[in-house]
Amino acid sequence: MYDSPVGKIKISASNDGIFEIEFTDSDLIEDPRLEYFISQLDEYFYGDRKAFSVKFDIRGSDFQKRVYEIVSQIPFGEVMTYSDIAIMLGNKHLSRSVGNALAKNPLMIVIPCHRVVRADGIGGYAGGVWRKRWLLSHERRWTNPG
Template identity: 40%
Template sequence: MENSYTFQSPIGRLTICEQNNQLTRLYLNNQDGGSLNGQSLERHSDFLYEAYRQLNEYFAGKRKAFELPVNGQGTEFQKAVWRELQKIPYGETRSYEDIAVAIGNQKAVRAIGQANGRNPIMIVVPCHRVIRKNGDISGFACGVEAKRYLLNLERENSINRSWKSV
């Protein structure tokens, strides 16, 4: 059984789900597939608290990388795409084509987009960092405004951090 915790974030109400101390889902409550028909239990745990803490640090601009084990359910292809997403540095973006090339299947651009859209662990597995080759940021399950907010948050904190170290 999956445990979950819901909280208010700058982009809306987020739900964190875990099973066996692994992050299984992280989603905005208005996303499809949020309900497990009673298979998820809203309950506090040390793991959920740690995930909540790290997400708050991220939204405050103090965390660039997450230290949470993830276990999203998907096909082997989807999991390969999601692993590649986790390699995109904070504050940077990649195109769907870049991801296709990185996983060794450069003709799979459309399939990359579909796998990106089915990512069950948003933010921690940063699907928001994938954009179209022309720079367009459309195509985010949570909406373009949420994607724009996350990209701007990272961009601003990347710039501010580098200026402080100069």
Template identity: 45%
Template structure:
């Protein structure tokens, strides 16, 4: 199956959108790259929805994406996708929600491996004390995303 990569210029750096003919496979931060002219509709939808999100007009995403990982990882990422716009939860909250309260560290590790950041909002997970902790793309981006959502909540 053919893969497509689009480099989206966001207020917090370039976002690489990777997909195939059927779904979004990954969204992460990257250096600037070269865009092509022809993309499947779901990638165009993703670009439009990111535009709306960064403009403060979109609070949830409805693009088609595929989560590849273990059953545990998929369970965590699915639970993350239920965290509302502007809401903050702890790693322990997510562990409880998936029925495994002792899996806090594993939830943290899985959170850091989220393949579709922003769309599956791993940036909304904070430490038990409410402080910002770990974000694969830099704490400054996590803080920016949370402040952005607070502004448009």
């Protein structure tokens, strides 16, 4: 469990890597395999880390994994729309499917689905829209300090 500025985060790992990150309200037992990743989360929240360098065990359908791969390439502090991702997948009509895939994102923050917004607004976020706004604001602050 990790206490972040946006609430408690449950982190689950297998021997193949981290496979789930989710917001929670419960207290959970710490897993010693997660110490290195937790230090990277600290660095992210302090504005010192823009990308994560730990092993992940990404789970999901082939489509979800394609969406997660694209979203993982969105630079720190930048955003893309659901439509942008649908077009990158080769079908501009997949925006809703992209949103559904991101709603099941097993690695919040690391697969930065908070960086995906609607063309006409912020859009949803499985961790809560207030957290999405906070994360986007946090990244903008560290991308454009001053």
